[in-house]
Amino acid sequence: MNDEALEILKMHALQLLSIQLEGYDMDDMKGISNHIKTPFINTTRKQFKNELKHFIVHMHSNKIYHYKNSFNVSFLIFKFKKYRQVYIIGPYMEKRPNERQCNEMLQSMNIKISKLSILKQYLLKVPLCHHVKAQKMCRLAIRFLKKRNIVYETVDIDFSFHTNEAILAESKAQIDYTLQEIEYRYHLENQLLTAVENGNVEEALSILNNMNISVAGLRRVKDDISNEQYKAYLINTLCRKAGEKAGVSLIHIDEISARFATMIDQTMDIELLDELTHSIVKAYAERAMKIKANAYSPKISKVIQYIERNLDTHLTLDELANYVDLAPSYLSRIFNQECHQSLSQFITTLRVKKGRDLIARTKMTVSEVSNYVGFKEQSYFTQCFKKHYGVTPLKYRIEHKEFY
The missing domain is CATH 1.10.10.60 (Homeodomain-like)
Structure with a gap:
């Protein structure tokens, strides 16, 4: 399996269509069910587990399966039998329902109208994407992952997850789902603050991508452009606070903030606003990184930056010395001299x-x-x-x- 190809495909799906592409082991029923569930699906039910497992096991490797749930949220699913992998593109929807349509959905499923806020919270995080574009992305994934230039047939499927009120998730589970989604968004914001403050550019941009997925359909204002501008202003503000904590001078912070605020005001294209948001995060994180780098010689600065980028991996003296073309003993000595610790x-x-x-x-x-x-x-x-x-x-x- 080409992991690098999968990562590139994930990035394209996110950046071009704002939708997810994820791969799961065929036995990972929990991961697959979490990907396609709604706040109202009782994933602990035996019927749910059996039906999902039956579908995964009996999927044909030469078909794309289109699953649209009871709220018109779509997923495209295909299997790579050789590596026992299942790939899911989505969720996505072609048109966001208005409040009347949301009420009608709830009524058709015998769900109480009091759950409207939970349904809206769920639908707001689902990105808009035309079905044809999602299919093209799916076929591109098949072509590069399976290395087969074949157009697979798309088959509509249906799961009986919403047939009556008795099989719906309990009320507490529905509320917990909503709270978890909100907590996850704030969790990502705080992770972004930490990454920017520490000058970890790549990590910060990766977290930003996850943030974009989590708020894909979230609206704070009525029109799309203003909504994207709102998100860009929010990122600018968050990064300002992170830059301040990193020790960036207030003059530099104000310059960066004012420059990007003007650019946000003048940008009236959604894709350009998305690129601008990435530039904001990168600018603040790089500034924080420079603050740290200026305190050390170029070689030691390079080592420190490498450590920060790979902090979660097993780091060795030989690896770090090789990275900056120094003898391990010499690197150890000058590191001690400059940093006053091993x-x-x-x-x-x-x-x-x-x-x-x-x-x-x-x-x-x-x-x-x-x-x-x-x-x-x-x-x-x-x-x-x-x-x-x-x-x-x-x-x-x-x-x-x-x-x-």
């Missing part, structure tokens, strides 16, 4: 600091934070954290939570 101490300190930011700004568990910043064992992360900040991660969260 490479291993520096890496641990950086991991703990980034972990501290995530503890304060997100609802990630201590285990998730520990893994995210590159610790193999949560207990060692907790030990290092307490050594640096005098308290456990959980106690630090209680005392210093910043954004939720």
Whole structure:
């Protein structure tokens, strides 16, 4: 399986159509069901699990399956039997329903009108995309993943997930779904702040892409252009705060902010606004990175930037020395001279600091934070954290939570 081709296809699907392309192992029923579920589907039901498993097992490898749920949200699904993989493109919808149509959907499924806000929250995150364009993206994925230039037939399918009120998810599950979606959006915002503050350009841009997926259909104002401008202003404001925390001078922050605010005002094209938003994140993150780089010689700055980009991986002295064309012993010596600590101490300190930011700004568990910043064992992360900040991660969260 060509993982690089899949990543490129994912990026194209997101950037060109604002829709997701994900691959799952055929046995990953949980991942597949989470991808296609709505707030009203009871995914724990035996009927749901059996029907989904039966469909996955009996899918033909030479067909594209079009699944449209009861709310007119579509998914395109195809299978790569050789590698036991299932690929899903979506969700997407061709037209967003108005309030009257939302009410009619609920009535047709015997769902109480009081659940209207939950339905609207679900539909707002679904991006708009013409079905023909989604099909073209699907066929492009098949061509590059399977290396076959064949036009597969598209077959409409239907699951009996919404036949009556008795099989719907419980009310609490519906509300929890909505809350989880909102919490996830704020979680991404806080991750973006941390990445920009630390000058991690690639990570920040990756998080921004995930943010764009999570708010694909979210509207704060009536027309599309104003809505995209609103999102760009929001990103500009978030990055300003991150730049300030990184130690960027207020004069430089104000210059960057004012320049992008003017550009947002003058941009009346959705695609250009999306590109502008990426430029905003990149500009602030690069400025934060320069603040750190100026304190060290070019070789040591390059090593530090490499460490920050690969913080969640196993880093060795030989690997870092090879990256900057220095002997390991020489790199170790000059690193100690400039940074006043060993490479291993520096890496641990950086991991703990980034972990501290995530503890304060997100609802990630201590285990998730520990893994995210590159610790193999949560207990060692907790030990290092307490050594640096005098308290456990959980106690630090209680005392210093910043954004939720």
